[in-house]
Amino acid sequence: MYILNNALANVWRHKGRNALLGAIILVVIAASVVALMISSTATSIIDDYKERFSAEVTFVPDMEKVREEAMAESEDGMVRMVMPTIDADQYLAFGESEHLADADFTASTGVVPEDLTPVAADLGGGSGMMTMGGGGPGESMFESEPMSFTASLQGNKLAEFDDGSRALAEGEMPDADGEALVSTELAELNDLSVGDTLHLAGELRNIDEGALESIEYDVTVVGTYDDLTDEYGTSPQQNAFTNRRNEILTTYDTVLSNYVAGMQGMQVAATFYLEDPDLLDAFTEEVRAEGLPDVFDVTTDSATYNAIVGPVEGLKSVSVTFMIVVLVFGGVIIALLSSIAIRERKYEIGVLRAMGMKKSAVGLGLWSEILAVTAACMLLGLAVGSLVAQPVTDVLLAGQIQAAEEAAAAAEAQGTGGGMGMQMGPMGGANQADPDAEPLADLAVALTPGTVGQIAAVSLGLATLAGLTSLGRITRYEPIKILSERN
Template structure:
């Protein structure tokens, strides 16, 4: 108890010296906090992007082959994906996850629409096909085997309103709250819709679909983006039914268990019937452009952390040695009074621990405030360098289902939040620094003999 009391009293007796030590401790903890917050949060984002970009398979159209085939045959038309092929690819042992859906452009003349309805017919002709009558689409029907797995619902961008549920039957659907309000629709109501095409490929009239509303969803849109009511979510099976669709348009997302399995998965896909006019790849453009700058942020922050710790530890060692020299008479008095060396050492370590505890709390608070602007500055600098480089602009010529060689968005913001992991790491750093300062003080104090100290006093 005496040791603890004396340690507290020494903090006040030697205020100037202890304030200097506290200032050094505070700078180290604050800078370490900033570096660790930047590193941990950037590393988490990089891992998420790395996992997705290195394992997501892009199914691209090989435009060079398509162009060559079109030159040889004006009626050439690239083979479209089919349901059977997609299911075979989705069942591959090399995939950890497969997501696919089908989309149909549709009209529903009995429904009100946010934009004027164009009732006029027009003719459309695809390569190698006869002209067919079609209409301007009012709605996009998106068919999923499980609508709850659709990206807007998975990301939280869209949410079901109370009283509704995801479709269970083939003829059920989800509509937007805007569409529901315009047409006074509620769960349980039905409406008619049909493809924009009048006939199928054999010239037979396509049938209308009767859709039953199972639920209503609300979707959040980014600033400047228009509120849309034209997306209706329904079952996959319904939209591939030849009675209703001219030709299903499929969208796919395949995720490999291991990026090294890309070639094996590609061979399997071609054996299953994938046309040679498609190529399989991972999104290396987005990986190089978006992930590497974040990884560079991690490197910068960890180097900064080690520099701060190395310089800080060196200064603390020197300061601790000088402090003991100044306090050698005090140590001599304590030793001559019978205090053991171990207790003197404990008191010196305890004093460092008390100072460090206060600095740890203040350093975490200051570091958390500085972390966000530092993160924003580093991210802006790294991304500007990446976007100015040739990798993105020179590699986006190919087409894919997203329209470009990459449909991934760059990282524009990292939330620099203080996590429990960061607090734990800072506590560990504080304990190590306390141990270093205390150990140096104790070692220096132990070499002084009490009687010699007292005799040498001026």
């Protein structure tokens, strides 16, 4: 108890020296409060954005590699380029990756609705079948002519209901297997109503063996939709098959119910979302191991992700770096001041040691002094840091947003594809990063219990550093020598 009482008394006896030391500690703690508040809030914002917005991954065929493979496999001098595909089984395997935040699967196949007149029936149908040379020029390698599709069955392709291009007119969205939506045009043309059953015929084909296999679907109409999309979209061909009013919307599993591995005729795709764009290389290694052909490049929409999260991550990095610098320089200054203070108090230490007090007890007393000063500075530092944290955050965030915008503009001007530049889409075409992706305009910081705990740990560390410095100096002094030098 004497050591503690004496330590508290010494705080006031050496108030000038302790005020200087306390000012340094206060600055360090206040700066740490600001930095930790920014870092804590930025971390929670980043985590929240990663949950709600993740980097989209696309598999883009490298046409140069496709051409090289076709030329290498050519035996008669004729180059036969075949658009590479990814099996549904592979897509499902890719979706098991632990690096993904989410995965959306879609599938489609051509069909012929039984006893149903498609929209634009007078234009005929289409198959999308590639006619490949067999016995002679222009001769089909299939034993029979491929089916001429007049409609398409689309599984889980419902994104346009979110952007307003399509809207539910009657009934409900397909949820269970075997349920489907049809366009109001198709329903009115054929007098369809909710509850009707459609029988759809289709086929799969084996390109290598030239065999065709029939498939069938029975789906129940559970609703109709109004369609504001372009009637033929981007298709260069205009027929019943490419007319979007003949798209029958159903679930992914419904389309895949007739899937046969190794057969073509179904277009299966998936949109994968990484938890973080930095995981792209690790995800690429996984999908390569699962059998993704080398002709596919794995890309991610890092531009949109960085446009939203980048400034916040930059702000967090700046705040953490600033805190580390302040702690390092502050710790050095505190250690020097503590060392100087002990030199000035040699006689006091010599008297205490001559009275029989052990070095550890003297060190404990000095540590108690600095701990009391640090505790007062921590309370004041929490108040000061909380007051200045928001203005500092606003200034730093504005600087990060401006830097990100300048970097994006420079990259776009140079055509490097960085920042908000060009991105390669799922079909290999160039597209801009999401124009609606805007960074946070403000960041409301707050002092959390976790931050208070971190500040307490920082304060304890500073006090311990000063105490250890003092103890290190004490061990160099012998009481008899100190008193003799004093005399």
